[in-house]
Amino acid sequence: IMATDMVDDREMREAQRDYVDFLDDDQDQGIYQSKVRDMIGDNKARLIVNINDLRRRNETRAAKLLNSAFEELLAFQRALKDVVATVDATYAKQHEEFFIGLEGSFGTKHVSPRTLTSRLLGSVVCVEGIVTKCSLVRPKVVRSVHYCPATKKTMERVYSDLTSLDAFPSSAIYPTKDEENNPLETEFGLSIYKDHQTITVQEMPEKAPAGQLPRSVDIVLDNDLVDSVKPGDRVQVVGTYRCLPGKKGGFTSGTFRTIMIACQVKQMSKEVSPSFSADDVAKIRNFCRTRSINVFDRLAHSLAPSIHGHDYIKKAILCMLLGGVEKVLENGTRIRGDINILLIGDPSVAKSQLLRYVLQTAPRAIPTTGRGSSGVGLTAAVTTDQETGERRLEAGAMVLADRGYIHIAKAITPTLTEEAANHIAEEYSRLRSQEQLGSDVARVSRRTTGTRSGPTLL
Structure with missing residues (x-):
């Protein structure tokens, strides 16, 4: 040895x-x-x-x-x-x-939460995704200093766990007595602490395979990296990938929890940058040179071509997809340039099919349904972590759809509080403040909603 x-x-x-x-x-x-x-x-x-x-x-x-x-x-x-x-x-x-x-x-180590596999354990990886959960920032003891009044001596203890770079974690027992069984007093002013926070990064909805739930990974932020992101942010995190052994009663099942220990967090742009090939550019130019057609009508007819009729609805959806220009006045007031669409009709009149076409066409679109359209599910929710018991802020559907489109199917009648939060988000095209929504949520700068509902019998 x-x-x-x-x-x-x-x-x-x-x-x-x-x-x-x-x-x-x-x-x-x-x-x-x-x-x-x-x-x-x-x-x-x-x-x-x-x-x-x-x-x-x-x-x-x-x-x-x-x-x-x-x-x-x-x-x-x-x-x-x-x-x-x-x-x-x-x-x-x-x-x-x-x-x-x-x-x-980073080459092959530039991955998403879905492609994080066991071969990357112990390696530096670069993960891109969207922040869905953020824990509270807690102080974590690094070194504690203790004073013994009986012997007039001072001792210190250094702490490390599996979230640090040290190979072996130290004992987690906090000293209260010395070797001679004399009581110890903690000198809090001389002890050293570090900020500690855990976030959850989920793969981007537009990059998740169709029909599968997005996967996520827990990431540990320490020291100056804490509070650098909030739920709804699209981030690129560089860190080390590690497994945390877990055992119950001295036995283990062999499956471990995995985390990332971040060393760099970088904000990504929320704008979707389109990519056009040379063939696409040529077709666009030829289409613009055609003077004999109405461009707006042609684009509307090309929307969901498998559905006959509904020209007025298709034009409205086209306007929602194209979007408008947000105006910012000199006094800071924002005037949104996007529209929200509410589709109400009998069953089997292609409401879902029209909005499903938007989900398949738009580069960033998220579907939600039922209680997902309530005030909590739409904006953000404060949840309790099952492992630590602490409260965490979890992003809702509208935060994840920032700079994109959200499809709310089978909208139900919300309560008064939920309806107020929905109206605030839809009116301003962004999420407001803690006082208005009941929790500290990420701001949404531009986003449109498409909602459909069946007939309500009174």
């Missing part, structure tokens, strides 16, 4: 030297030397490193960083602390730890 520990220490020191050489790049334009100085000037403790730069300088070390994430990231962070100490020793003493964030091209 001692020989193995010596080999591990030697490999750790070798990796640390390689990362110090990478960061101390005076001979190579000094990019990261400048980034380290900017980090110190901004009073931050996280340095963003492009994996492509490391791959260009040391391809072997970049491959080890992606495949043996925990050991390599720990060595990288120690190297960053050494480099910071050479630049500003006082700043290095003020911060207990420095952190590394990764960006760039």
Whole structure:
């Protein structure tokens, strides 16, 4: 065991030297030397490193960083602390730890929550999705300091678990007595804590396979990454993929819970960027040159061509798909440019088929039904985590459909509170504030609804 520990220490020191050489790049334009100085000037403790730069300088070390994430990231962070100490020793003493964030091209490790498999455990992965749940930010003890009045001595204990980069978690027993059974007093002012938050990222609805439920992954945010996202945000998260062993009564079933430990969180644009081929552009130009047709009528007739008639409804759906221009006045007042559609009719008159065509045509459209159209399901819900017992904010259907379309089928009569929340969201085309909706929800800037309902007998 001692020989193995010596080999591990030697490999750790070798990796640390390689990362110090990478960061101390005076001979190579000094990019990261400048980034380290900017980090110190901004009073931050996280340095963003492009994996492509490391791959260009040391391809072997970049491959080890992606495949043996925990050991390599720990060595990288120690190297960053050494480099910071050479630049500003006082700043290095003020911060207990420095952190590394990764960006760039990750190749086969750029995945979605659905494609996270066991082969990626222990590796650096890049996951894209939409935030559906956010836990509260809690302080987590890193090091506790204890004082014994009887012996006048001070002791400290360092804590680590499976969400840290350390290979082995420490004991979770909080000391209350010393070895001689003397009571200990906790010095809270000298103890060190870190911010801790857990979020759930779900694969984007428009990228989920038809007929299957979207999958999700739990992601742990620590320190400066907490509160960087909210439910409804589309994010790109880079982190390490790890499993958490679970056992009951000393036995385990062999199936473990998996999480991601984030090192970089990046907001993605909510706009859907369309892609046109050269053939598409040529057809569009030929269509525009035709003067003898009414473009609006032709587009409306092309909408859901398998359904005969309903020209007026098709034109309304076309206007909803094309959207309008949102106006922002000088005083900050927003005037929405989109419309909402309510389809009411007898059974079997193609209400669902018309809106289903929208679901298949629009790049971002989410269906919901029944109680999903209530105030809680439409905007956001405060739920209780079954594992920790704490309350979490969960995004509703309209938050997930931000910058897209939401299809509410078989709308039921809501209560007064639910109806008020629905009207607020539909009137302003965005979600308002905590006082108006009853919970702190993400704002929706542009979104249209298509609702259908059968006849109501009074």
